[in-house]
Amino acid sequence: MIINHPLLGPRDSSEFVYLGDASLMNRPQWKGEEADLVKTEETIKQYHDYLYLRNNPAGEHQELWYHEQGDRSWLVVTRNTTTHNISQVQMAKDVALKTLREK
Amino acid sequence: MRYSALKVIKESLTGHKGWKPVWRSPEPKKHYDIIIVGGGGHGLATAHYLSSQYGIHNIAVLEKGWIGGGNVGRNTTIIRSNYQLPENQPFYEYSMQLWEEQEKDLNYNTMVSQRGILNLFHSDPQRDAYVRRGNAMLMSGADAQLLDQNGVRELYPFLDFKNARFPIKGGLLQPRAGTVRHDAVAWGYARGADSRGVDIIQNCEVTGFQIKDGVCTGVKTTKGEIKANKVAVCVAGSSSKVMSMAGMNLPIESHVLQAFVSEGLKPFIPGVLTFGAGHFYVSQSDKGGLVFGGDLDGYNTYAQRGNLPVVEDVCEGGMAIMPAIGRAKLLRKWGGVMDMSMDGSPFIDRTSTKGLYFNGGWCYGGFKATPASGMCYAHLLATDEAHPKAKDFKLNRFLSGKMIDEKGMGAQPNLH
Numbered sequence: 424m425i426i427n428h429p430l431l432g433p434r435d436s437s438e439f440v441y442l443g444d445a446s447l448m449n450r451p452q453w454k455g456e457e458a459d460l461v462k463t464e465e466t467i468k469q470y471h472d473y474l475y476l477r478n479n480p481a482g483e484h485q486e487l488w489y490h491e492q493g494d495r496s497w498l499v500v501t502r503n504t505t506t507h508n509i510s511q512v513q514m515a516k517d518v519a520l521k522t523l524r525e526k
Numbered sequence: 527m528r529y530s531a532l533k534v535i536k537e538s539l540t541g542h543k544g545w546k547p548v549w550r551s552p553e554p555k556k557h558y559d560i561i562i563v564g565g566g567g568h569g570l571a572t573a574h575y576l577s578s579q580y581g582i583h584n585i586a587v588l589e590k591g592w593i594g595g596g597n598v599g600r601n602t603t604i605i606r607s608n609y610q611l612p613e614n615q616p617f618y619e620y621s622m623q624l625w626e627e628q629e630k631d632l633n634y635n636t637m638v639s640q641r642g643i644l645n646l647f648h649s650d651p652q653r654d655a656y657v658r659r660g661n662a663m664l665m666s667g668a669d670a671q672l673l674d675q676n677g678v679r680e681l682y683p684f685l686d687f688k689n690a691r692f693p694i695k696g697g698l699l700q701p702r703a704g705t706v707r708h709d710a711v712a713w714g715y716a717r718g719a720d721s722r723g724v725d726i727i728q729n730c731e732v733t734g735f736q737i738k739d740g741v742c743t744g745v746k747t748t749k750g751e752i753k754a755n756k757v758a759v760c761v762a763g764s765s766s767k768v769m770s771m772a773g774m775n776l777p778i779e780s781h782v783l784q785a786f787v788s789e790g791l792k793p794f795i796p797g798v799l800t801f802g803a804g805h806f807y808v809s810q811s812d813k814g815g816l817v818f819g820g821d822l823d824g825y826n827t828y829a830q831r832g833n834l835p836v837v838e839d840v841c842e843g844g845m846a847i848m849p850a851i852g853r854a855k856l857l858r859k860w861g862g863v864m865d866m867s868m869d870g871s872p873f874i875d876r877t878s879t880k881g882l883y884f885n886g887g888w889c890y891g892g893f894k895a896t897p898a899s900g901m902c903y904a905h906l907l908a909t910d911e912a913h914p915k916a917k918d919f920k921l922n923r924f925l926s927g928k929m930i931d932e933k934g935m936g937a938q939p940n941l942h
């Protein structure tokens with residue numbers, strides 16, 4: 424697979440390390456207070472879902488790739504898991520900033 | 527029809543005209559006690575044990591393609607019980623014992639070959655880790671022997687013992703481990719289940735569940751709606767896809783694992799051999815081909831094919847321990863989609879939907895588990911209690927903190 428790096432152009436995917444679903448960027452905020460047990464349990468559940476559950480779709484998948492043997496940037500790659508076809512590659516930083524701005 | 531030597535002789539003298547299909551191709555009924563979704567090794571074994579051990583016969587196995595077309599027919603056929611945690615090792619040893627009696631139980635030649643597996647070690651700390659593993663195996667009732675370099679030399683004189691980077695210092699041997707002819711396992715269980723009235727329905731994809739008020743009452747399929755008291759999902763690499771139709775997100779990612787076969791060679795690898803410092807394991811089939819594999823490709827995929835970097839990695843692993851195979855030609859390669867779980871261990875459990883059960887998360891090690899998985903799933907379906915050997919394979923273990931993470935890798939499925 425060739426990943427079209429936004430800064431470096433087309434690079435072989437074997438230069439990258441794969442982390443997984445890009446939703447890993449959206450870590451839940453730790454809001455629970457010790458005293459507020461219900462809230463804490465809710466937060467634990469949120470963390471559990473964030474850390475352990477995946478959509479794992481057959482089709483378009485947004486995922487995190489780390490350019491370890493390159494410029495060490497994190498990328499968000501949109502790839503089809505049934506064809507391996509890559510439709511979009513963005514810098515993870517840009518995606519994160521965009522999400523922040525939209526909040 | 528029972529198989530016997532006499533029958534084989536009779537057939538060979540009369541032109542093999544008397545062999546018949548060993549399972550029927552029925553149309554689905556309107557209602558079953560239990561519907562098993564997925565006609566892989568685990569689904570068929572579950573049907574077999576439900577009908578033979580638990581007296582339930584009104585069962586359908588629904589398979590979207592043909593039985594044996596999934597991972598049960600794609601794996602490198604290795605069976606072993608050399609795990610080391612109290613939650614998993616007794617289960618795999620139980621599976622090994624079921625393999626040992628399988629051919630008799632099924633009256634079917636599944637070619638169970640206990641040729642031994644040897645895990646090589648290349649350093650002193652790795653030897654210590656293998657000693658520990660060997661002890662855990664012995665404590666579960668399995669067999670294990672630590673071999674020094676000379677011991678390995680006796681079995682495999684042609685290995686590259688003096689490799690500069692990864693010298694071979696010895697190995698952990700499980701003599702009762704080995705290989706089994708994988709598609710025969712699917713056919714044998716199918717035949718066993720069919721003979722007791724189980725309907726095996728091929729080309730019947732489950733496209734949805736009938737769920738009302740938290741109760742599952744049946745499935746929607748490409749052959750229409752079918753009702754059931756219990757629906758048991760068992761679809762390996764398709765687990766997330768299928769369970770999402772019941773509104774569930776699983777602690778699973780789908781990854782591809784590739785397998786390779788060389789041209790036929792004269793017998794020279796007596797058992798199963800694994801490299802301890804890289805990704806390579808190999809055995810030799812009865813036809814002479816070297817059957818080998820390595821690591822996952824490492825990214826989410828549902829395509830049953832992998833990419834070339836892994837081919838190179840696996841072949842390099844092979845060359846590092848046995849340069850003798852350097853001239854052998856690679857004949858075939860293929861891939862299968864693995865249900866990689868967050869701790870590398872499986873699930874055999876109920877779900878929050880009443881009447882809906884789940885078996886999956888077998889990663890790249892589910893073939894060896896086939897008999898025990900079938901037995902434990904059958905037990906759960908028949909009694910609604912977890913089988914004692916599989917009681918820790920729970921879906922909620924990440925919430926309760928009782929992960930079964932043998933490798934200690936954390937929630938990173940492609941590293942398990």
Ligand SMILES: Cc1cc2nc3c(=O)[nH]c(=O)nc-3n(C[C@H](O)[C@H](O)[C@H](O)COP(=O)(O)OP(=O)(O)OC[C@H]3O[C@@H](n4cnc5c(N)ncnc54)[C@H](O)[C@@H]3O)c2cc1C
Pocket residue numbers: 563564565566567568569588589590591592593594595596597598599600601602603604605730731732733760761762763764768783784785819860861862863864888889890891892893894895
């Ligand atoms: C290359 C490779 C090498 C491996 N090597 C080993 C090994 O050496 N040792 C070992 O122990 N394990 C090994 N494994 C793992 C092992 O093969 C699997 O863990 C195991 O086979 C999975 O269980 P199964 O047999 O039930 O799966 P499968 O045979 O995949 O069965 C699942 C079935 O469900 C069907 N299905 C999916 N969706 C639907 C639907 N919607 N409706 C109806 N049916 C559906 C599929 O068509 C499939 O037939 C390997 C796997 C691969 C790919």
